[in-house]
């Protein structure tokens with residue numbers, strides 16, 4: 161990444177923020193500058209620990225974060241050759257997520273903030289994803305239409321500024337990443353499922369297996385993927401289809417749902433100058449290509465962050481901290497040291513409660 165020039169709309173190009181991410185199964189630390197430079201970072205995946213269980217085990221995740229975080233913090237500061245007193249603030253994911261892991265990162269950040277006298281920034285993990293495209297794309301200004309697709313979330317948001325998110329759609333059951341993971345499990349492709357399904361789909365025919373497109377064409381603005389997953393299970397059990405065809409047909413059905421729901425959101429809340437995708441599923445090339453085509457049809461700028469910024473990382477948490485510092489201005493003391501970790505923390509608290517919204521599965 162490196163040298164994007166964030167000088168026009170970021171009031172803090174020289175600021176330096178340390179970010180910590182520990183809400184799911186990645187332990188991550190990053191030191192990011194206000195001009196968009198990632199000075200140093202480290203990320204440790206727990207894939208190997210969770211793979212035998214086919215999903216993330218919260219207790220194992222919390223322990224792994226606790227073991228790894230301190231040495232990783234020391235390594236990132238060492239690699240950067242920067243002492244803590246040169247950092248402007250310490251940002252950590254404070255939710256939503258698996259509470260044990262969130263607490264490991266947040267408590268560590270509180271300790272560093274206390275020891276250094278620097279402000280603590282308690283960051284919403286979803287806000288990290290939502291603002292990450294501005295770290296990747298220096299020219300991306302507000303407002304933009306955001307598709308946030310991860311293992312725990314599937315939302316369409318109108319992003320009008322830092323801290324200003326209006327939810328236009330969410331999933332009423334499974335998140336799309338979860339549907340990818342479950343499809344992978346049904347096809348015995350292992351964990352994590354998204355990349356495995358994408359790889360297998362390359363060898364399959366996306367039209368071969370008739371699968372439903374839940375809520376496609378519906379006036380209800382939301383997503384639903386539970387029925388699609390069940391149809392995948394039935395297709396596998398029927399024995400009538402090649403696994404690659406099932407993977408390709410699943411991916412095709414999912415992408416069509418995304419595009420249909422985005423078209424509806426654009427019709428109701430648009431136009432927007434830019435379409436942006438964030439979250440782990442944004443790593444999927446078929447998803448990206450379909451979104452890029454949608455943006456082109458609507459003459460929108462399209463931003464998809466590089467893959468390393470799509471899946472969970474700490475640079476996006478540090479960046480959300482930088483955006484917040486810039487917004488709050490001089491004299492901002494940060495969040496209180498007794499800030500409580502939040503397992504659920506919707507980006508748009510005013511949005512109606514829908515099952516699946518505002519927390520990770």
Ligand code: KG4
Pocket residue numbers: 184309310311312313336337338340341352353354355358439440441442443444445470471472
């Ligand atoms: O954003 P993320 O790293 O963690 C959450 O905040 O959930 O997203 C992880 C999710 C997983 O469900 C994973 O299977 C999915 O993103 N994912 C993918 C791909 N890479 C990761 N899904 C589809 N295609 C991919 N290439």
Ligand code: ZN
Pocket residue numbers: 285289310439440471472
């Ligand atoms: Zn995430």
